[in-house]
Amino acid sequence: MATSTEARPTTSSSGPEPQEPRSASRTGPVLLTVVTWIVAIGFFFPVLWMVLTAFKTEQDAQTDPPTLAFTPTLEQFRTVFDAGIGPYFANSLGATVISTVLVLLLATPAAFALSLRPVEKTQDVLFFFISTKMLPVVAAIVPIYVVVNDLRLLDNIWTLVVLYTAMNLPIAIWMMRSFFLEVPSELLEAASIDGASLGRTLREVVLPIVSPGIFATALICTIFSWNEFFFAVNLTSANAGTMPTFLVQFVTSQGLYFAQLSAAATLAALPVILAGWVAQNKLVQGLSFGAVK
């Protein structure tokens, strides 16, 4: 399971131990903690239910009232694996990782140019980027299909990489820009005094400070790419299909095999869930404390 980064350093000294500031009322925080836990479990519950369903038979999956008492079975997972999850998984992984890396590579300098060292017309540029996300994909899919078809790039993983990059770039730029703006401008000044070029300033000064923001951005791009469905289903077929396209074959018109679908969805979500759990720990590191007076 996920680990908590807040664990205090283990002490070995016999002296008095450091502690958090004690607070006057003990019940307040405890109550808050309890509330937080309840809410968290409430949010997680549907997912838990989905995972549980994946271990049920179809019959157990839909009972009235819902039941927790069932004999777990791996049947559904077996079916899913038999359907040949491998290539889909590999395609998803490829498209997601490559596009996320590309997004970060393109967005980082762009966000920098739009925040810390703003170019003219920053607002317009930002607006342009976000405006590219305003056209509903469903409206644009036929033109895209036609272009991709003309380029003979249907069912090609690179098509997805390019489209995912374009799809996530505006978000990444916007997000990163917000985080970059948190960097005290004095630090950039210090870096330029210290003779750092733009690239190095970014790499050595800005990025370490905004790393939680970068992780958040990368995580979100990863999630969006991994779960992207519409491009994948319309532009790929036998070779470049991704996990969501794999998933929909379990949405059959002959009755809904929900246990099977749950197993497939669980498997599909597993990589991002793991990535999310790992990355979100990185989201909680202090940013620029102690930098300036």
Place this chain on the structure above:
Amino acid sequence: MAEVVFEQASRIYTPGAKPAVDRLDMTVADGELVVLVGPSGSGKSTALRMLAGLEPIDAGSVKIDGRNVVDVPSKDRDIAMVFQSYALYPSKTVRDNMAFPLKMRGMDKAEQAKRVNDAAELLGLTEYLDRKPKALSGGQRQRVAMGRAIVREPQVFLMDEPLSNLDAKMRVQTRSQIAGLQNRLAVSTVYVTHDQVEAMTMGDRVAVLRDGRLQQYATPSDLYDHPDNAFVAGFIGSPAMNLMDLRRTGDGVSLGGSEIPLARTIRDAAGSSDTLTVGVRPEDLSLESDGGGIKAVVDVVEELGSESYLYAHMAEHPDTTLVVRGPGRTKVRYGETIAVRVDPDALHVFDATSGERVGG
């Protein structure tokens, strides 16, 4: 009405490392202004933060008005603090920064405005009231931080180097205003400063910290005249006291060939130690024009206008250096040999090993 007591209070930032504040025992009487001094990193800010409730107290306790406040959250301690790092609210104007503590206490708008305007007047910030902190100079920011504290009438004032970025003139002026305010409100105050003049003039008492430990806690003149140990002696006063490890000879110690007599009480107290650390302040050394006294060669002449300081080394022991105060316009120049006379009554004698004061 607030007496502040530190009782064996400690703070350890990193487990295993040495405490930033180490079993501090200190009482600030009601209405008293205590100045906290010490080298950089000696735990001054930490001590203030402990009192303010911003740092946990790892051992011991802190009491305000006889009540242990270890579990009282900062906001209920009724303390106003000037942070060393200012900690201004970046999204608020100067006016709102200063009004914030008043607003938090639900003071009515008119009274808030009045107080803020008064404080701004006092600190010369009137024309900047509508700016955001980002558009202020360093000293202006510091003044805003100051203003945010002094608009209140808290139980305790904590000021962490509140004037370090102000020019001498403004500092003198603000210093006396703070002292006046503190006096008028009779608010117990702990004031951290690196400025010798502030330390000597503002405090009812001065506490000297070193490595988290309290070295001496006394009135300024006591501290100056009777430092408890060589560290305090060297730390208080600028330029610092000349501290020399001298060999004992007969009734005194030997310096630059001549013997300086020591008082009987000191001799007795010193017992059999071979060497003593002897301190003498630059102003207790006088230049002899008639050739008598200890000979020293001048290395540096610092002219401050109203006085000058001669940095010199013993003609015979180049390793022993001395600072001598001279007149504002001295004729002495680099390389010259001067003759210095020591006032035997002004000697401070310390144990060479422990650094503790020997005798009275």
Place this chain on the structure above:
Amino acid sequence: MAEVVFEQASRIYTPGAKPAVDRLDMTVADGELVVLVGPSGSGKSTALRMLAGLEPIDAGSVKIDGRNVVDVPSKDRDIAMVFQSYALYPSKTVRDNMAFPLKMRGMDKAEQAKRVNDAAELLGLTEYLDRKPKALSGGQRQRVAMGRAIVREPQVFLMDEPLSNLDAKMRVQTRSQIAGLQNRLAVSTVYVTHDQVEAMTMGDRVAVLRDGRLQQYATPSDLYDHPDNAFVAGFIGSPAMNLMDLRRTGDGVSLGGSEIPLARTIRDAAGSSDTLTVGVRPEDLSLESDGGGIKAVVDVVEELGSESYLYAHMAEHPDTTLVVRGPGRTKVRYGETIAVRVDPDALHVFDATSGERVGG
């Protein structure tokens, strides 16, 4: 080899407002150390930032080594700067903070380490090299900022109150080390400080700014002895010079009932003005024990150990206040009347309206 020239350089932050730096003309000779002083908000930091290329130059120009650098980005100006706000890299350790400029210049690792260690040693940071800035005290942070500048051998050093958060002892020590380093490397340096002692002792020349305008640019002793105007006179020296608007009487001016004679040259230069601003430094006033001199009533006695300052007002003109320097251990107490003698040769006379110095 770097001469720095400000030529009518101006910076206006807010269109329409008065310039933060206003047509500054100043030359820093190669290898010279110039101290920049002025009240808080007078444009010192702005001037440094203009020189460093961090602020646009709205008019005029800045030249380094004869080359107009207005269009040269900071990183290519080869300047090392200590920021008033430190601007440490929060994600880097102290070591990496200090090594950063060297790394940027592609210096080899071993040399980097050596320099960083040397600087750390000098600044007493050795044991903190592996910490992040947020785990340091204020003074320690400031020293890191200092360290990051002095590891380099740039063309120009810019230091914006680099020692304001250090204790007196460390300050004296670091001050002389900086001076030594600057001397050794012969790097042109602009040094901003609020500390009178630093201003007087460190600079080859001192520039006094006020509201963005250069008031006087001269050697420290010139500044002290011949302030060009009443502002400089009052600003340099601590406690400040006593400045009084006095009415002319016959051959001099009248103060507290008695007449103080003025030199002929001054009288001539003053022309027909009725009133003159007359300044006299606290140390140029002496206490008369024999009852002669001007009578004043003591308001405050500040005892600094090595000397004391008596803040008093004229017995007959309560509005005219005076600061008089007394001996370290004075017997005078609050409310006593003292007699003060003025040294007529030590008078500074200024035009009451323009503030300009009158006569020599």
Place this chain on the structure above:
Amino acid sequence: SGAGALGAEEGVETVTVAIVSNPQMEDAISLSPQFEQEHPGIRLRFVSLSENEARAKITASVATGGGEFDAVMISNYETPQWAQNGWLTDLTPLMDRTPGYDPGDFLPTVRDALSFQGRMYSVPFYAESSFLMYRKDLFAQAGLTMPAQPTWQQVADAAARLDDRSRGGNTAGICLRGKPGWGEMMAPFNTVVNTFGGRWYDPQWNAQLTSPQFEQAAQFYVDLARAHGIAGGSQAGFSECGTAFSQGNVAMWYDSTSAAGTVIDPEESRVVDQVGFAAAPVVATPSSGWLYSWSLAIPKTSPRVDAAWEFMSWMTDKAYVQRVGTQLGWESAPPGARNSTYDSPQYQQAAGAFADTVRDAIQRANPKQPTVQPVPYEGVQFLRIPEFQDLGTRVSQQMSAAIAGQITPAEALEQSQEYATTVGESYQP
């Protein structure tokens, strides 16, 4: 991974097949390695998508000449239209030269539905009609009997009798689809419209949705669904009804004949032994069952006609049915396409409970004349015009809103009439 062009081994052709992910198709995929073994020169790649995605994707691909697929699974809705558009390869010559393929074995109604101008453009994998499933046990309990050819009035009465929810039970009377979608509620609803004597257009393409017969049908359907249908009836689709019926929460279910396998599968159903089957209820027409078939076609763009046909013929052959029956069990055999399937004793044994009812329904389906009065279109549960997917879905949305009680059936039809008029106008000279 699989980026770029199809990996081509020397002398091996890769045939890409787009299919709809129904259990029968999954069976085909699982058996396909046997095909590859028997045909070493052909490699198969399947793109399996759910029905809606598959239809959209295949249509886009074929219509724009995307050429991703060598064989596509389409239905009797698309086949004649696409054949007319010239998008499909004529399969008749291929069938003729394939020994033992026996196209004459296909059920005639199905064969007709997949033909254009007398030539077949797709070959049926399986076919279905609609019928009524009911709980024999509940009927017995209530002392009711189900006629072999019930009328809708009889069904409505029975539903009212069997609905015990007002008496504290949890059995609904009948499940009727209410979920919007031309392939969802529009299918059963259209059969009801037809048998009530309603029609979408008169021969001059004038929309007839507000005709009394149509309104009667709509009113009937909505009333029945609202009064005795399952909870959330406006969102009930094939799978929702299937779950409800299998879990024993509903007494009757009017739907596709393909549901038969599920409701008697002990793995999925709790009512295995209690299910009875009857023909689709009628009012004014002799029969009302729909006709639907999933079939395989070869887009004109495919350069691998022979290889594709090789696979298609394998999958729609009699031998395939045998193969499935012996290897996966006879209840899994694709129904409805071939007479020979029904003649097989093993199949009769496995699916005897419904096999003949199903064949009958398929054979009685009458796409050419679905209702009483003449119409300018073909199709039972759909109108075989390109606009129908959209039109049907829009109308179904209105009807669904009526089932949810948000509007009256009359209002729903009024709005629908407008949609239909717009479409009809494009067919009027």
Place this chain on the structure above:
Amino acid sequence: MTSTLERPPAEAGPPPAPRTPGPRSTRSEGWVRRAPLLPALVFTIIITQIPFLLTIFYSLQSWNLVRPGSQQFVWFENYVSVFADSQFRGVALNTVVMTVGSVLVAVVLGMVLALLLNRHFVGRGVVRTLLVTPFLITPVAAALLWKTTLLDPTYGLVNFLLSPFGVGDVAWTSSYPLVSVMVALIWQWTPFMMLLLLAGLQSMPSDQIEAARMDGAGAWAIFRELTLPHLRRFIELGTVLGAIYLVNTFDAVYMITQGGPGTASANLPYYIYQRAFLGFDIGQSAAMGVVVVVMTIIVATFALRLVFTSFGAAEEN
């Protein structure tokens, strides 16, 4: 040596005009600044604008994919019928309600959660992990999950859990279709907002909060006076990104309600989907897409430039 620069005010010329912020920009300096932006900009223009122009081109045509030969130029006919379509307006309204409602609720909930998580407590890491998970689930699966296991009137957990309170048999998706869709969206998007705001909270300097505590501010006052202004940028960011995404929500509508009953829960993407993938009316759907873009741009311009100050004010601190 000594120079006096005290000049009488009269002599002083007019103050020089200030330059635009940033060091004096020459041509080359401008390009140095722009360089980092260019790759992203060029990439985006090429990849997104070609399909967009094509969309505009198609929107001027009457073209049904499944009726070959129907393709012809009709200029603005498609637009005319879009605006004449009363359902289109209703659907547009649904879109607004769905987007605004979901975003607002998600932001508020996300903020609450972020604040709850920005404290030290037992199991903080685990809780955070649990909370982000909904965002990681594939939207298609999430929508189905809501439809089938949570909101189903008979088998749904929601009704099951509510049945003790006497509201056990609500047909959520047909009685409250819009709400049903929004609940699923909110469930998925709250973690996104939480992540964003948590990262924002982490960047808040602690000394300001300390100062506020000294100033007597309680938790609420600190939140209102300091946290909120600090988070403003992140709230705006979350709102913008969330809105842009949710305007284009398709899966949830498609899976949970099919836009029904009627068009009660249909939004523009779903409506366009129907035109494009059921009707295969490329011209119509392209025209609708263009209309959506234009409307979104108009709304966004107002929202971003008037309501939000992100653009201008962000630079100010």
